[in-house]
Amino acid sequence: MSPHRPPVTETNSAVVDRTPSALELERRAFRARSSRRSVLISLASTVVFAALVAVFVVGTPGWRSVQETFFDPEVLVAAWPRVIEGLWLNIRVLVVASIGVAIVGVLLASVRTLRGPIFFPLRLLAAAYTDVFRGMPLLIVLYLVGFGIPGLGLFPRMPMEFWGTVALVLTYSAYVAEVLRAGIEAVHPSQRLAARSLGLGYIASLRLVILPQALRKVTPALMNDFVSMQKDVGLISVLGAVDAVRAAQIETSASYNFTPYVLAGLLFVALALPTIRLTDWLTARQREREQHGSVV
Amino acid sequence: MSASTADSATPVLRLENVVKTFGDRVVLAGIDLTVDAHEVIALIGASGSGKSTLLRTINLLEQVDDGRVLLTGTDITDPRIDADAVRARFGTVFQHYNLFPHLTVLDNVTLALRHVHGVGKAAAAARGLELLDRVGLADFARSYPDRLSGGQQQRVAIVRALASGPEVLLLDEITSALDPELVGEVLELVRDLGASGTTILMATHEMAFARDVATRVVFLDAGVIREEGTPDQIFGAPRDPRTRAFLDRVTSAGRGAAPDDTTAG
Structure with missing residues (x-):
């Protein structure tokens, strides 16, 4: 019907067979x-x-004793099974908490972008939630949830990692909701108009048109929150859940040697590395797309 | 391509004294307009005369402040009506295409079929491909919109609007954001649609095209319809002095397109 436009020419394909000057x-x-x-x-x-x-480090006067207390290979090998077992708990908590954060975060962000006076109380509630849980230190949330909620006697006895997961979801969903809200607001209003004029309702437009684009815009920020949560799962140890940190603590108190802590720390870093690299890659890819290969 | 089933006695669309204000500004000051099946109506008028607002009140993207809009006899400005269901009966094409960048061309076209009209995935894809093929874009079905030229994107947007067989096609200055050499392919498609019986209401700055394709031309000025008639009458012998003044201005500006204020895209 009309000539198709040729695909975009790559910058240097036109000069491939030319001898440079x-x-x-x-x-x-x-x-x-x-x-x-x-x-x-x-x-x-x-x-x-x-x-x-x-x-400088090896030459310090105390290096010998530090090496013995923090980097003892024998203690490391001895602590390994218990710490690894603890890390497995951290990973499970992380998986469940991530799913919880995704659900609660999307709900909160959606509520905060609702318009119309009927939704004022809901919006207010969501805003108060994000204010409180972004402001309150995670450690305090852990104590309040872990020791407070079971004290109400409303719920059957739950393992401490359960309440730790709840506390993580409460805190991190507040952060994620704000990131998502920024993403939703960054999608041009004309997209919503186009979706609505096809006959899609408010929720369907959000789900099919707005949220997918919003997620793309904020993926690096979300990944950053995920990395942050990956290490904060270690804090559930304060409730007594035997995770990697708590396991290291038990090992340390038995041997009076801090190597198990170093081990746990390194394991957390190893856990975070793939996500960090993935975030870098995603960010770089996004920049590349938006700059179209420009050198600055 | 039209799926209009209205019986010939009731007009497809009927506007009665439609008023729209933004704060103190009266954008539509009582519009009366009837659109019959298979008509191609060109809304002309200067920027800010209310053309776009009129289209947006018709498919309920704006609320009227007075008067009513009847779609095949039903008052769609009644607040008790399901606005989403009403919008689904119109096909809307925007100046800046507004394709969904995260969906392929085919998914853009079939989105409403699948999620508004409940058509199955395979059946929707078949229908989408058939329509894309008809406008020569089947090769791009799996591409994302940003790989297409502006003219191709706008043709996809038209196909998207047509996919679920709307009763009226609303076109809002659909060539104003296009490079001049891409305008032709889009207008060609609109011409074909009009010839095949689709009911079209279009706001346009393309006077030559309006004269060529429209069955009726409506001149809007400061929120009122100053004059309406056949293209030959409006462009050949305009009666209203303001119509004359407007047409003089746009024809002396070159190819008949008034410079348009570009909104963000």
Whole structure:
């Protein structure tokens, strides 16, 4: 019916079989020289920095005893099974809490974007919720939920990791709701108009058109909250749940050696690394898309 | 492509004394208009004359402040009516296409079929592909809208509006945001639709196109209909001095398109 537009031409595909001019060759040679020089400089400075750290840390008068108390391989091996078992609890709590946070966060964000006077009480409630739980330290929420709610005698006896999960969901859903709300508001209003004029209702428009676009806009921010929650699951140990941190504490009190804590810490880092890398990758991809390959 | 089933006696659309104000500003000051099945009506008038607002009050994106709108005899401005169900009976195309960027072309086209009209996935896809094929865009069914040119995107937007067989197609200055060389393909499609019997109400700045394709031309000025008639009468022998003044202005501006205030896209 009409000519199709050819696909967007890549920047350099038009000059593939051309021999570069002397000017371009000179520019490339200069860039190669300067990038070689930067690599050498960074290599040298890394070596110098590592040497300085080694000399200063290992050279401190107390290094020997610190090494024995914090980096004892025998204690590490002995603590390994128990700490790993504890970490497995952390992972389970993390999975359940993530699902809970996703559900409560989406609900809160949706309520906060409702319009019309009838929803005023709901909006107010949601706003108060996010204010309170973003403001209150997670540790205090853990204590209040973990020791307060069971004290009401309303619920059957639950394991402490259950109340820890509830506290995590309460706190993190407040953060996630705010991130999602920002995403929802960043979707252009014309998208809502288009959805509504197709006959989609308010909820259907939100679910099918607005939320998917909002999520895309805030993925890096959400991942960041997830990384943060990954390490905060370690705080459920204050309620007595035997997670990796609590297991390390038990091991430490038996051996008077802090190596189990270092082990637990490193395991948490290892747990977070894939998510952190994924976040970086997503952020970079998004930037690339929006900048269309520009060099700045 | 029209699925209009209205019996020929009742007009498809009937506006009675429609008033719309934004604060102190009266945008529509009592509009009376009747649209019969298979008509192609061009709304012309300067920017700010109320063309877009009129279209938006018809598909209930705006609430009227007085008067009523009847769709095949039913008062759709009655607050007891299901507004979503009413909107589903119109097909709306916007100046800036407003395609959904996170959905493929085919999913854009079938979204309303599947989630408003309850058509199954396979049947909706078949219908969507058939329509896309008819406008020469079947190859792009699995592409995302940002891979398409503006003209192609606007044709997809028209197909999306047509997919569920609307009773009236509302076109809101659908070529105003397009590069000049892409306007033709979109107007060509509208011309085909009109010729095949789709009822169309379009706000437009394309005077040559309105003259060529419309069965009736309505001139809107400061929220009232100044003059309406056949294209030949309006463009050949306008009676109202304001119609004359407007047409003089736009025809002396070149190809008949008044510079438009661009809203964010």
